[in-house]
Amino acid sequence: MGELQYLDGVITLADINTDRPIIILTTDFGLHDYYVGIIKGIIAGLNSRAGLIDNTHDIPPYNIDSGRYTVRTSYRYYPRGSIHLAVVDPGVGTKRKALLIETRDYFFIGPDNGLFSFLEKTEIIRIISLKNRDYFLKEISTTFHARDIFAPVAGYLSLGISPDEFGPEITDIKKIKSNKIRKTKSGLSGDILHIDHFGNIVTSYQLNNLPDSSCLIFLGQKKVGRLRKTYGSVKKGFPVAYINSFGYLEIAVNGGSAAEYFSIVPGSKEKILIATS
Amino acid sequence: MGELQYLDGVITLADINTDRPIIILTTDFGLHDYYVGIIKGIIAGLNSRAGLIDNTHDIPPYNIDSGRYTVRTSYRYYPRGSIHLAVVDPGVGTKRKALLIETRDYFFIGPDNGLFSFLEKTEIIRIISLKNRDYFLKEISTTFHARDIFAPVAGYLSLGISPDEFGPEITDIKKIKSNKIRKTKSGLSGDILHIDHFGNIVTSYQLNNLPDSSCLIFLGQKKVGRLRKTYGSVKKGFPVAYINSFGYLEIAVNGGSAAEYFSIVPGSKEKILIATS
Amino acid sequence: MGELQYLDGVITLADINTDRPIIILTTDFGLHDYYVGIIKGIIAGLNSRAGLIDNTHDIPPYNIDSGRYTVRTSYRYYPRGSIHLAVVDPGVGTKRKALLIETRDYFFIGPDNGLFSFLEKTEIIRIISLKNRDYFLKEISTTFHARDIFAPVAGYLSLGISPDEFGPEITDIKKIKSNKIRKTKSGLSGDILHIDHFGNIVTSYQLNNLPDSSCLIFLGQKKVGRLRKTYGSVKKGFPVAYINSFGYLEIAVNGGSAAEYFSIVPGSKEKILIATS
CATH class of the missing domain: 2.40.30.90 (Bacterial fluorinating enzyme like)
Incomplete structure (x- = not known):
């Protein structure tokens, strides 16, 4: 399984595991409905080798701050090369961008609303604005982009498709100030x-x-x-x-x-x- | 991973994935107990390659209408060739039949109580009444057929055992009228x-x-x-x-x-x- | 998939599945937070072939009796050779031991607080007191040993590392009397x-x-x-x-x-x- 390395005190693997890529889900969808199941179904249909792990789906509804705290404090415990699919998306269907962010150790997919603003500029390799409809579901709803855009992009990315296939590179993501003392x-x-x-x-x-x-x-x-x-x-x-x-x-x-x-x-x-x- | 096809606007794969069959679980069991875990344990013991996805386990207890709505509106988002194991089963232990339904694109396993009555006759290839105890657990309880019958049947089916091994073909399933306008x-x-x-x-x-x-x-x-x-x-x-x-x-x-x-x-x-x- | 055997009326497999070891999680962590997700992330980082099944995470907080009842009545439904990772751990950070118990058919990992006291002496092959820090995370917190000790030990064990690598053999585990009539x-x-x-x-x-x-x-x-x-x-x-x-x-x-x-x-x-x- 490769040499073990230590990153910030956490055991991780040095290389992306193309044999079994890991996709981690963080949402405010809860488990009462089939929303999370369907996202997994879409990904499994594209890449049956993908390993899916629920980080949590119990972010308080629409609470971007809580979602950011959750992703920020947990993402490093997952294997290097993993894809973090994080969706707390009160602005779905409006003009907010859809993002794929590649960092030195992970990929992040989700809405551009501050959810990922904890990522340091020095960590980020590139930011893609998701635009290429070849990698979306055929019909895009106005209310469920996790299913129609983010899940298929995660599935295709896990197959090894290059990040820049998914849309143009952009220079900035939306920043929200974290809680200060x-x-x-x-x-x-x-x-x-x-x-x-x-x-x-x-x-x-x-x-x-x-x-x-x-x-x-x-x-x-x-x-x-x-x-x-x-x-x-x-x-x-x-x-x-x-x-x-x-x-x-x-x-x-x-x-x-x-x-x-x-x-x-x-x-x-x-x-x-x-x-x- | 094969050619992508589009079915009703949803991305699906053309062929059954024998390398990693997907079994989707929809129940009213909740996650408070180990009922869902045990079902997965039974399946994993029969076929360690099976991929298990929770659609939802939060159907209101005994609510067949809600279960039918849930399966009907979600099943097409899972890969073609998947097995839908759906159990909302207030009549467990009584004379209601146990079903395996093969359709053009999916398999459905569960009780014959109206849960699957959304399936069109033209979609259905065959309906099996589950009778062959070789594919059940050795002891059948009166209250947990999801564990004793449906889970092992799903596990064996995912190994490639032919549907007609599980019991005789029947011509009809129980129909319940959907909500009308x-x-x-x-x-x-x-x-x-x-x-x-x-x-x-x-x-x-x-x-x-x-x-x-x-x-x-x-x-x-x-x-x-x-x-x-x-x-x-x-x-x-x-x-x-x-x-x-x-x-x-x-x-x-x-x-x-x-x-x-x-x-x-x-x-x-x-x-x-x-x-x- | 090997010959099917019957153990106490439950279908199980005779041999440990090194191709896809199963790790079963039973905790009082709930699903509101990312605690369970992170445990899975640690294990996936060590062994991407491990299959992870949630038994339940809804044990009442700190309730060792309920945890013991849950593990005792469910563990045999999982494939033989599986690893049961069970954590209800009110004494985390105190002197209670951390255990790996090998029985004839399963492995059990968790705190030594009575959670496993249902296991019969005749079933147990050996009891290991987890001591070897080579198999722990680099930094051990005082409040989350499931992440820092139990999860990495489960991950390494699933790779085939011998139980006695993890620490010295001991002769007893903490016993708690079960509810009597x-x-x-x-x-x-x-x-x-x-x-x-x-x-x-x-x-x-x-x-x-x-x-x-x-x-x-x-x-x-x-x-x-x-x-x-x-x-x-x-x-x-x-x-x-x-x-x-x-x-x-x-x-x-x-x-x-x-x-x-x-x-x-x-x-x-x-x-x-x-x-x-």
Whole structure:
């Protein structure tokens, strides 16, 4: 299976696997309908050797910020040479562009709406505006480009068709500013990025944003405490803050749900405040 | 991967892929339990080359109408030669037949309860009543024929075993009338077929049911408006009706949920009314 | 595909399939996040031939008992030689061991917390304490060992690396007593093991626990009735008890939800009582 290499601490393979290309799906389509199934059906019809992996389909509907956070923090765990098909597409059927981005290690396919704006210029090899209808379904709907454009392009790309076959090269993608940490009178103010299945609250702080390891962390007015190693660092039922396994400051409750404990629901605009000691 | 052909506007492949047969699963089993996993385990044990794709497992429990709508509107997006395993089976353990239907382009396996009654006689090559216990699990339960009968039959079929090995040919399957559009004094009356993940409401109207493109659409007593191109055709937060990407009249709210906007819950019997202009 | 064999009534294959090893995932991670996707990405990066099957990811968070019940009653339906990766891991980051268990027919990978305590000593060939960091990700987090340890070990194992490469052999795994049937003055008392997607209530009784086939079954104070064949044995809307397709006494409502009918929610401690006739 080739020599193992390490990329940012993650095991990856050096070469694109033409025998079994991997296509990773990230969408806000959910699993209630057949939308995801049909995308896989289209790809399987074009390339039966493609391996399809669901990253998640539970991005909150139309939430580009959440989609960008999800792709940004997960894409490197997939084999180098993989194709990331990511669709959170509130502007489907309007004039927003359809993209294929080739980077040093991956391909990204999806709408040009900020979903991929975490990619650094230095990483990007080329950006293609998807235009060549030879690689789309015959009829293009106004509401389901994941099926009509993105899935067939991913299927053809996985067969080894060159990126520049799919349309003209362009120089820029839409950029959206990521959540920033703001300075306040008494310390720092950050945001909630994600609430996970366990009710853990992921914040916009990374380790290098923290003033020091003894700073005090608040969720709105409520004290969480100082930075710990893991949720087992506190007693059961107590809140705890630590750097999660993706490098972000996360708030949990040992054996419970921080979202319940702090009454945080998806979409909450509560601030995460840090007071320097 | 063979020559591409177009079937009803969908890209498909001309030949059955014996190297990697595709089996598509549509059930009301949900993903809370291991029911779907076990079905895949049985198939993988019989044919490790089979590619398994989840169409959806979120058909409302025991709802044959919803299952039929789901299979009917999605099956053509999968590669020709694929096997559709569809199980919504409230009559499991009673005398309802177990079916294998071969059509010009696909195979369908599941209970004989109306799930497949959308298939036209002209499409069907043969209908097999599954009887040959050599291709079932050794012990047949009274409550889980998807595991004991349908999954092993799909696995053996994918290995190339001929359909008529599985049981005697029969001439008919159970037919259930699809939702019809009814004429009323003031126009037309149709039904809700499905509410999707986004809260979009799929109705039983197709384009050829609509009197003209300027007709006025109501959900019960509430006005939706005239037919538009896509949800982006109206302002954010407003309701909109358009022909969806599967050919059905759909009601949405731009950037929101039509189910919430119109207070429609799964199983709602509200009528979709169309007044001619 | 080799000769078919029968193991406890289940079709299995005699030999490990090195061409396409199967890895089965059972977790409490849910599908809301990318946790499961990333595990698959790690495995696919190590062995692109591995076939990945989701058993379920909807074990109630941190519920080891439910995880053990799930793995115990499902693992035999997967091909012999498969690798079961099972992670319900409230003690992640503490001193609990990480295990690879080889049995006569399967491999099991996961935390040493009782999840695998259903395995009989006579079945087990060897137990490995996972220690060899050559087969882990380079950086080990304190909160996501499924990604950092269990997934890469499963990937390497599926490539044919010998179990004893992963760490020293140990003699015991953590044992947790399974739910028992207790004798009471008036009969027997058992527990609720699981509530499924349909609202069916799985109990801790198996057929050999029942005093006779005419015993009377109660859920708390409420009468369910005598043992029947299947849910179709009673009228629609009525409760019914039968031996389910996994060998356990199950309580259902024909065409409905027993959990709703009896007001049982996940985690309910209601007893299932059996009065001898």
